[in-house]
Amino acid sequence: MRRRSEPETQTAGEAMANAGEPTNADERTNGPAPANRRRAPLSAGARAERRLGWALCAPAVIVILAVTAYPIGYAVYLSLRRYDLRFPDDSKFVGLANYATVLTSSLWWQALAVTVIITVISVAIQFVLGMALALTMHRALVGRGLIRTVILIPYGIVTVVAAFGWRYAWTPDTGYLSGLFGDATPLSSQVWGIAVIILAEVWKTTPFMALLLLAGLALVPEELLRAAKVDGATAWQRFTRVMLPLMKPAILVALLFRVLDAFRIFDSIYVLTAGAYDTRSVSILGYDNLFTALNLGVGSSLSVLIFLVVALVAFIFVKGFGTAAPGGEGRR
């Protein structure tokens, strides 16, 4: 049995913690790489290389930070102030009052619950369907290329457009699906509204999940599966005992991507229900607060809270499950 000869993978957290001090991980992973002069005092060439590296990355870093770090800081500042867009001159420092307003409001907790429900259910369905699709593509006798092409169609369709497609499918009198449940109008009740939102989300993003899992599936050595088969493992055992453990890094990355992406769901809900019938996600709530209630102070404290929740989820994935940073060290 062949063991994969990769160096142990590193998590994003570790990667960031080690960022300052150069290690020799690069040489290890890149094989016989050039530029192995780190241990010696820096030569002029190495210094020039560093400078070039920084210079080349600087523009991208500046753009990224200018539009994320600074606005988030600004959002923190705004969230501590009373700031109603209708009375901009009346703005003043109010401490944590905005947070108190949000955290004691049932709207926030409901939106959070709806978002979590949508995220958990849709990612769970995506995972199961995506895995089925990935296995299908991996094993397909005919049409492997066709399926891979076809499942890219949902990816290529603008989310808003797809959402309109679903909305008109369920609209009473117009849609081909509207008669499916008798007189029920799915888009005007909370449970059915959320179900349709999840359906739209699953339809749109399962392909992405399937492709990530398919790439992970390619890492499972065929010999290992054959060996397990010879040893008498059933198909299910081969799947759960051999494939899944080997695919774990790919699965975790795919889940992390999908969970955080599903958490910020906005487009489909905006089109399908506009947040009516208590189907608001946190993103919809934040948007409404800014553009309907025109309350920049409370809107900003929502922004900060959503950011904190997302950061917490990412932290749990990286530290708790050991999800490795995609594109980080540890690849070829």
Added chain:
Amino acid sequence: MATIASTPGASTPGASAPGTTARGRRPSGERTALLGWSAANLLILGISLVPLLWLVSLSFKTPASITDGSFIPNEWTLENYRGIFGESLFTRALLNSLGIALISTVLAVVLGSMAAYAIARLAFPGKRLLIGLALLIAMFPQISLVSPLFNLWRQIGIFDTWIGLIIPYLTFSLPLAIYTLSAFFREIPWDLEKAAQVDGATPLQAFLRVIAPLAAPGMVTTAILVFIFCWNDFLFAISLTSTEQSRTVPAAIAFFTGASQFAQPIGSIAAAAVVITIPIIIFVLLFQRRIVAGLTSGAVKG
């Protein structure tokens, strides 16, 4: 790319069919398997296409028959398409969408290539921090930026302008660009550059004739992914614009009111949706191999 495309060894017909090597039964078993796979393909094809086909159908229906709920239009008309192309609300939005997405794409690929080249080829401290940062940004909840950017953009006067959308698009597409490009750049045999120079090429020639052609596929892939991302965005488009001047198509669709005051906008919305979807679909189908490679390049260790 190779990791996905090539598993030619996998010829077992289905994981749950043990011992299909009994000679006599093989042809019929294979035929059943083929039928099964074809059925699966058809099912997936249908599910993937239905919402789009429904919009296509709606876009060809007349106002009178739009509520008949029939999947195939009973009366066909091009009126919806004529309507939206006669309205500046849509044509201007199409121009905005194209311009904003193209400019963002070019900038993201240029800046992303510089950073990805550094990450793939140069040794410098801070590299991992950069990769970690890119990961964080890729996951960033966009709504958290909408409130502060809305206020900032109004203060510095770029609210409701192209540049006001290009900047956030750039921010969110750069991490994607950097991942994808550095994954592609790692695969380039950079020694060829030196070899070409030894053979008498100038550095510029070596770059243009040897390295650029090798780097081009990765850059094209990245450009497609970034373009789709910008083309797809809705949240920034409705939050940071307020007029036709810079509203993109997804945002404009949400503000459609129909050809006349009394006409249902369903037909117009469907037609507009079809117009902005078909080119992307064609693009995606043409470049599917590359898109698959690009989408999965950053996410899987191989």
